[in-house]
Amino acid sequence: MLKKQSITLQMLLSVMSITIMISIFGIIFNVLNSINTQKNSFIYQSELEIKLIADFVSAPLAFGDTLAISDAFASLKHRESIRYATVYSPDKNALVTFNPYDYEVPKQMQKIESLFISDNPLILDFGLYNQTIPIKQDESLLGYIHIQKKTQSITDSTKDLLVKSLIFLLLIILLTYFISKSLSRKILHPIIHLASVAHRVANSKDYSIRVKHNKDNEIQTLYNAFNTLLKDTDSLTSNLETRVQERTHELEQSIEALKSVQTQLIESEKMASLGSLVSGIAHEVNTPLGNALTGGSIIVHETKELTRQINEGTIKKSTMLKSLDVLNESSQVLMLSIKRAADLIRSFKKISIDQSVESRQKFNLYSYLEEVLLTFHNKLKKVPIKATITGDKELVVNSFPGSYAQIFSNLIQNTLIHAYNKNKKDAKVSISIVNNGDSFTLIYEDNGDGMDESIIKNAFEPFSTTRRNMGGTGLGLNIVYNLTTQKLHGKIKLDTSPDNGTKFTFTIPISEN
Template identity: 35%
Template sequence: QEEALGNELVAKLYLDWGKEKIAAIYMQEAYYCYARWGAKAKTDQLEQKYPQLLAPIFQETQSSLNFDQTLNSIQSFDTGSSSSSPYILDLVSIIKVSQAISQEIEFNTLTSKLMNIVLENAGADKGALILNNTGTWEIIAQCEKSSCLLSPIPLNDADTLPLSIINTVKRTKKILLINNINQNTSFSGDTYLIQNSPKSLICTPIINQGQLIGLIYLENNFIAEAFTSNHIEILKLLSSQAAISIENAQLYNTLEQKVQQRTAELSKALEDLKATQKQLVESEKMAALGGLVAGVAHEINTPIGTSITVASTLADETNNFIKALAQGQLKRSVLNKYLELAGESTQLMLSNLGRAGELIQSFKQIAADQSNLEHRRFNLKEYLKEIALSLAPQFTTDHTLTVEGDETIKINSYPGALAQVVTNLVTNSLIHGYPAEETGKLLLEVCQESDKIKIEYSDDGCGIEEENLGKIFEPFFTTARSKGGTGLGLHIVYNLVTQKLQGTIEVNSQIGLGTRFVITIPLSVN
């Protein structure tokens, strides 16, 4: 049943190509197969539709046999006779090739499948696929019936193929068939042929759009006259299909490499993030900053997520581009659209990955600054004045920072952490409290309450909206992202106060009346 249908389809294929003589061979074989099967309706259909192709059968039987006689005579034939015909093409294997081409765009998988099918159809013991790789000829695959070696090597460095045969086909771009190497003197000086003495060999060019892109070499080491005209037809068909599939697979690999190159910075950013995460978590002195890990992932999710989306879109369009190319439907408008998308996608990925890189660099700096903190005893007001002095360069002439309170208070705490807290509070005021850079007064007040120290920081800026007061200590919450704000400043303040300084922090604010932070810490940390 399958053989009958297969021969009919091949006959129609050759008929469409205008090769009526070859089509007749397969249509006659289909007729015999349908008759053996007992499909009288089908044989009648073939007789009516393709009488010119079946004429030899009618002449042979003198048009006198009825269907039952034809069936009986065909069924009495040796079932092996059809397989001995040099003109019978194994359509099942041809279908295998088509499936391999349509389903595989991964180069190595395609190459292996292609060579295995070629060996199977041609009855060869050994085969090789040679391709032109940007001017350098390479042996891409060397296969035997049981295995296939996919390890590209330069053709000129190989001693496993007859180079004289290969070079001749490269030059002539025509199939070269030698069915008895012992009787052929044209290549008698070839070292490989002398040492290995194959009985038969055939080499066919792979041509795509008039350009020689590769060669398929086959040999049989046991049988002379192993390759027939039928095998030549098979190889012609397979090589033409192989040319398209190989080019598509190579194009896919090239486009895939370009996408990988454009996402390389994304991979690097993720690696840096993991390294920063490990540094934060393993830092015993700043375990509190371990909570940043989740925040980091959330903050850089936007640029990285955008990059992944863009890369995925580009990959999808690449696949569509390849399909259009494989189907011969590629138009200049489609090509221009793809190139435009690739350019825009590249710019978007670079922009977003740059943003992610800046964030990661900031996280690294924060981790490094906070992990080296040490505690000691120091005068609180004097130290706060030193901090105020160091921050003076950030102020405009209209901003002032005043420190007030008991000058005798001494505490045993972490000056580095306290400095970071004050710095972040002042920076927050300058960025958010005075958007128009108007005059501003900042105030630090300290006092002792039993075994606690209260530090109040206030500004007379624009204040914080009530709906945002409950969010300001959350990581990455900011109302000034357009100005470069990351939303980390007050989150770090909260972590340092509650974890490192072992205290509490509260905030009060009214629109137009400024903001006040109240920090309470112990006189001496545990």
């Protein structure tokens, strides 16, 4: 509870509580001690009083003069504290009683006693005091005397003491309150002022503010320490701001340099991809061109032979027909080979233009991916890897075909380089297309070596490669990730484990406004 209050109130309540507790304990001790003292004094006075009365009545009692005893009791009328007094015979029967208020007096003495009797549970009501002593003369028992007294004097004195003590306690509380208030203001005000200044410094960040205290004491020491702290903080802040500006400038330069290097590496990766494409096309075109060259050579040879025989006039019909069959077959081979080479060159031209010119257009995804696979036909055949495309053949997307060419070129390159270093048996690559309505799913999967956990967690990070010393840039999958998420606004998921192949799942919108 106190923790939620101000330090001034905490100090005030603490001092007040301690003062009140000490005062109450002191009052209780004083009252109890006073009661004990008054009771002892009351008993002592009562003993003197009863002995004096016993001396007065001893002579009349010895002669059996009850009238003289009554006359002796008459002097007790002025003592208001005595309720009654009784003289008993040696056999404990009442002889003479002083009872001005007609209280009930026992006719038979009970026992010799000296005690306080009270039926009232109140702590300040001490009840009645009973005292009995024997009356003797020369060791001879003459009888007994019993008196009963009021204790109102003790009660009145105690109440008076309590009233005075409570008044004293109230004065102590008031005095403590004003003294504590004054001291707290004197002691805590500089600290509260310091807290206020500290709060202002924290809000304004103005470390040039200083605090002042005119007295040479502990508060002045605290103020000096606070001012020193502000001075050091101001100096450190200024130096830190300068250093931050310098580091920020250096960091900006480093970032620009990194961006430049990354751009160059990405361009290099693109060129490497195109170079790989050119290499694949060269290998693919080489076969049909070789066949075309062979067919053309045969046609030239047969044509020269026919021309020679015609000029010499030695040509026969059978020879003519045979040569025409050869020429016809060779021309068909020539045309098919040239057509095959033309198709390859057209695919290469389309893909290379798509990768270099980033323009949105509608295209059949299935057919386009077939053309991409066609450019890698020769390299896939060398492993050998069986590549297939399945799924929706009619899906038309409005997107960037060059991005798809670059994505799948990088994936196929990764497969060729990394997937089948351990086992090349029954190597397969599959691409499947699933139309989901507003989006479509592309799945690229191989049954190669897969990746371990250390590679998976950094697979899409730039410059992450296991073949850095063999010319790898580590940008292939990073380019795939960036093209998918930023250019095509899609998502990519990688599923792989050692010796269980690798699977890339792409979810991409079919078209964008």
